Amino acid sequence: MRRGLLRPLAPLSAPHLHPSLPLCPYKDVVPLPNPSQPGPTSPFTSNPRWVFATSLPPPAEWVEPFNDVSDIVATRQNLDPSPWVSQILNLLDGSPAMEANLSVYCHKFLIKLSPNFVSFILQSNKLREDPAIALRFFYWAGKQKSYAHSIECYVSLIAVLSLRGDVERILCVLREFKEMGFVMTVSAANSLIKSLGSVGIVDELLWVWRRMKENGIDPGVYTYNFLVNGLVNSMFIESAERVLEAMESGRTGPDVVTYNTMIKGYCKAGKTKKAMEKIKDMELRNVEPDKITYMTLMQACYSDGDFNACLGLYHEMEEKGLEIPDHAYSLVIGALGKDGKCAEGYAVFERMTQKGYKGNVAIYTALIDSYGKSGNMEWAIWLFQRMKNEGFEPDDVTYGVIVNGLCKGGRLEEAMEYLGFCKGNGVVVNAMFYSSLIDGLGKAGRVDEAEKLFEEMVEKGYPRDSYCYNALIDALVKCGKIDEALGLFKRMEEEGCDETVYTYTILISGLFNEHRNEEALKMWDMMINRGITPTAASFRALSIGLCLSGKIARACKILDELAPMGVIPETAFEDMINVLCKAGRIKEACKLADGIVDRGREVPGRVRTVLINALRKAGNSDLAMKLLHSKIGIGYDRMGSIKRRVKFRLLFEN
DNA sequence: ATAGGGTTAG
Numbered sequence: 001m002r003r004g005l006l007r008p009l010a011p012l013s014a015p016h017l018h019p020s021l022p023l024c025p026y027k028d029v030v031p032l033p034n035p036s037q038p039g040p041t042s043p044f045t046s047n048p049r050w051v052f053a054t055s056l057p058p059p060a061e062w063v064e065p066f067n068d069v070s071d072i073v074a075t076r077q078n079l080d081p082s083p084w085v086s087q088i089l090n091l092l093d094g095s096p097a098m099e100a101n102l103s104v105y106c107h108k109f110l111i112k113l114s115p116n117f118v119s120f121i122l123q124s125n126k127l128r129e130d131p132a133i134a135l136r137f138f139y140w141a142g143k144q145k146s147y148a149h150s151i152e153c154y155v156s157l158i159a160v161l162s163l164r165g166d167v168e169r170i171l172c173v174l175r176e177f178k179e180m181g182f183v184m185t186v187s188a189a190n191s192l193i194k195s196l197g198s199v200g201i202v203d204e205l206l207w208v209w210r211r212m213k214e215n216g217i218d219p220g221v222y223t224y225n226f227l228v229n230g231l232v233n234s235m236f237i238e239s240a241e242r243v244l245e246a247m248e249s250g251r252t253g254p255d256v257v258t259y260n261t262m263i264k265g266y267c268k269a270g271k272t273k274k275a276m277e278k279i280k281d282m283e284l285r286n287v288e289p290d291k292i293t294y295m296t297l298m299q300a301c302y303s304d305g306d307f308n309a310c311l312g313l314y315h316e317m318e319e320k321g322l323e324i325p326d327h328a329y330s331l332v333i334g335a336l337g338k339d340g341k342c343a344e345g346y347a348v349f350e351r352m353t354q355k356g357y358k359g360n361v362a363i364y365t366a367l368i369d370s371y372g373k374s375g376n377m378e379w380a381i382w383l384f385q386r387m388k389n390e391g392f393e394p395d396d397v398t399y400g401v402i403v404n405g406l407c408k409g410g411r412l413e414e415a416m417e418y419l420g421f422c423k424g425n426g427v428v429v430n431a432m433f434y435s436s437l438i439d440g441l442g443k444a445g446r447v448d449e450a451e452k453l454f455e456e457m458v459e460k461g462y463p464r465d466s467y468c469y470n471a472l473i474d475a476l477v478k479c480g481k482i483d484e485a486l487g488l489f490k491r492m493e494e495e496g497c498d499e500t501v502y503t504y505t506i507l508i509s510g511l512f513n514e515h516r517n518e519e520a521l522k523m524w525d526m527m528i529n530r531g532i533t534p535t536a537a538s539f540r541a542l543s544i545g546l547c548l549s550g551k552i553a554r555a556c557k558i559l560d561e562l563a564p565m566g567v568i569p570e571t572a573f574e575d576m577i578n579v580l581c582k583a584g585r586i587k588e589a590c591k592l593a594d595g596i597v598d599r600g601r602e603v604p605g606r607v608r609t610v611l612i613n614a615l616r617k618a619g620n621s622d623l624a625m626k627l628l629h630s631k632i633g634i635g636y637d638r639m640g641s642i643k644r645r646v647k648f649r650l651l652f653e654n
Numbered sequence: 655a656t657a658g659g660g661t662t663a664g
Contacts, residue, residue, distance in 0.1 A: 331658085362659040362660090431661090432660065471662060502663060
């Protein structure tokens with residue numbers, strides 16, 4: 001009601017504070033007034049200004065984002081947004097004439113947008129979705145007469161830019177921001193630390209932190225938490241750890257969010273064990289773990305393949321009476337399914353429905369997947385029907401696990417039918433459909449069809465992922481087309497699809513099968529050089545090939561090189577001995593077993609059993625008996641004062 | 655503020 005007569009004070013003009021910024025676009029866009037354009041109508045038909053304005057054009061009025069600037073302490077919720085807000089938002093359409101339209105509009109209604117108004121608009125959902133418009137609006141507003149952006153304008157703009165990870169523009173805006181020399185406020189610091197943390201600009205984040213302290217602001221727990229989160233998101237785990245320690249010994253103690261964020265950090269760094277231990281720290285400080293604590297840890301255990309731990313966390317959650325999110329059920333059912341315990345997964349599902357939860361598509365999908373993986377497609381399809389009866393629409397992932405299950409069971413025609421159904425009914429066909437089918441066809445010896453499906457993906461422009469490539473490479477290797485497989489490997493590189501440890505494992509064993517030993521070794525080296533961590537399975541492929549081609553020492557040498565990389569294939573020696581025995585090369589197997597002793601390692605009792613059985617199978621029952629009744633590999637033989645284990649080699653001596 | 659679906663070798 002006071003509007004129009006009492007003008008708010010205009011911010012001081014500060015033109016010298018707008019340096020030219022080469023990285024910033026739009027700064028040269030000059031708004032052109034366009035009087036011929038049909039202007040929008042005023043939202044204020046009874047605006048007193050229009051009554052009193054006569055001959056002299058009245059000076060433009062600063063508009064605020066909220067109508068009522070009463071003395072009562074008002075929160076944002078009970079304030080009434082000014083009708084100008086929606087009018088200005090309507091003009092922000094991203095068209096080339098946007099700036100011109102804004103200028104014409106403001107000129108026509110004699111308004112100027114105040115810094116508060118600009119900041120409010122920058123926080124609107126519309127601009128959060130379109131950083132390019134936000135940036136253009138910001139630079140347009142900055143050119144208003146006697147206007148200077150407030151600290152909130154910069155902070156809001158940076159928040160918008162951070163949503164899309166636009167690091168370059170953030171740095172550019174930040175440079176300008178720093179030159180403005182604002183006094184840091186708590187809310188600005190919080191928002192900046194959050195934005196910069198989310199995009200990983202840690203040095204600038206720390207600048208904000210220092211600046212905040214310089215301005216005498218004591219960081220509260222929120223500020224600390226944004227800092228920890230920023231550090232964690234940028235994988236500065238140790239720095240985050242130090243901040244947490246500082247909090248633990250300082251005045252602002254960590255809360256559940258701080259711990260959850262730190263736990264997320266450990267999980268991201270693959271240190272699940274350390275993450276788990278944090279629960280104890282929390283309990284020591286009387287900070288109760290909440291559902292997010294448990295969800296973060298459950299997800300990490302699930303990803304690590306530690307399904308037991310995942311299950312244990314779920315039970316702990318239940319015992320504590322915490323609310324169990326839907327996603328927890330997907331994880332538990334998924335974990336049980338991967339352990340082959342689909343019935344137990346179903347029991348969890350039943351318990352869930354008894355509590356009144358209806359479940360969701362993801363939970364049904366996890367359940368269907370677990371039945372499909374255990375070869376129980378009838379149950380899987382029954383659940384699929386039940387899900388639809390409950391009103392859940394299966395999505396591409398659900399169809400994906402159905403197709404995958406059918407392929408695993410060799411029911412390729414049915415799987416193809418599902419693929420056809422999805423193609424015809426608007427279900428997204430993802431790479432998993434194809435990799436499952438290519439794998440299934442390959443396993444059934446139908447390589448030509450597998451190749452055809454792969455080419456279909458190329459034609460239709462579906463991206464091929466490593467799963468598809470690996471499945472086809474495997475299919476080709478299995479039917480002796482090793483050179484075609486190598487060609488595909490090359491194509492994979494050319495297309496920029498990252499090879500995985502599976503790719504190398506398949507090719508290494510394929511090359512050894514064709515007695516192309518040198519090439520197989522080259523593959524191994526290539527894998528190591530590219531920083532792909534070998535697995536126990538990949539070493540098995542290599543060691544089998546090397547052992548069978550008589551290069552046992554070489555295999556042992558490579559095995560020794562794995563330990564510093566943190567790869568310890570537990571059963572490596574056993575596997576090698578097994579392979580040698582199977583090939584009837586028992587003498588070499590014994591030599592290898594002795595080699596283990598020489599390295600000061602334990603020979604598992606199982607190795608003796610393997611050797612005894614191998615000797616029996618080879619028809620050498622005399623030696624088998626001799627080994628059975630001897631202390632070879634177990635007992636000790638006194639040589640001077642040195643105790644030595646009895647060597648397997650003795651078996652072949654008199 | 656902090657967590658959130660599925661896949662392949664032997």
